[in-house]
Amino acid sequence: AALAAICGAGLGVCGAVLQSLLRNPLADPFLLGVSAGASTGAVSVVVLGLGAGAVGLTAGAFAGALIAFALVMLLATAAGGAAGHMVLAGVAGTQLFSALTSYIVITSADADQTRGVLFWLLGSLSGARWDDVLLAGVVCAVCLVLCLAKAGSLDAFAFGQDAAAALGVHVGRLRALLLVVTALLAATLVAAAGAIGFVGLVLPQAARLLVGPRHRALLPVTAVLGAILLVWVDVLATTIAAPQEVPVGVVTALVGVPAFAVLLVRRGRVS
Secondary structure: OHHHHHHHHHHHHHHHHHHHHHOOOOOOOOOOOHHHHHHHHHHHHHHHOOOOHHHHHHHHHHHHHHHHHHHHHHHHHHHOOOHHHHHHHHHHHHHHHHHHHHHHHHHHOOHHHHHHHHHHHOOOOOOOOHHHHHHHHHHHHHHHHHHHHOHHHHHHHOOOHHHHHHOOOOHHHHHHHHHHHHHHHHHHHHHHHOOOOOHHHHHHHHHHHHHOOOHHHHHHHHHHHHHHHHHHHHHHHHHOOOOOOOOHHHHHHHHHHHHHHHHHHHHHHHO
């Protein structure tokens, strides 16, 4: 339950920050390939033995997340840098790193490792340990504080990069800092619980409907909503097909897709 709350809060914050930085309501660690890259890095540690322990797993996931995001940004920039190009580049990056993860598992893992890794990749909290909770909690708290400290600058991004620069925001420095922060947070959560989708996509949209676009209120509300949602999703995942546990990522997709459809229709009617 503790790890579920931390993961929900962290993924929600990641989505809110990425959507503001990239000015794209579809920005999300899962859709932009960050989660897929983190999964590849974490699986490389587990299966290939490139590191050890929770810190080694997080370091591998962080390296994979940074490589994936850099590749997606490079591809989107080469294609023109539009919002649609970013999403398409994210889809390409997700497919690439998902394929790399599958290749590593198929060629290097034994039967038990394959079963465990595949279940974990769908998003699983069943193997939660207190060292995972501690590491994820500390990273999530530090990243949330850093993002809140830059709330005013994130508000300026709503008017575009040129307007933000005119308001005194160091655009390049801020983007680099917050992209690294979100990549670290997403990687830590992937290392602890696998790839969980749609939380970072849907929750910031719902929070904006409740408190508006100002990040000083948006970020904490998104974190609280994400924590509440994922705790209840975890409860549902452990009871819906008891005694068998359903991966949390499966439930978030089943819940998140209809919720996102409703939000999308509402935003379309408003605009």
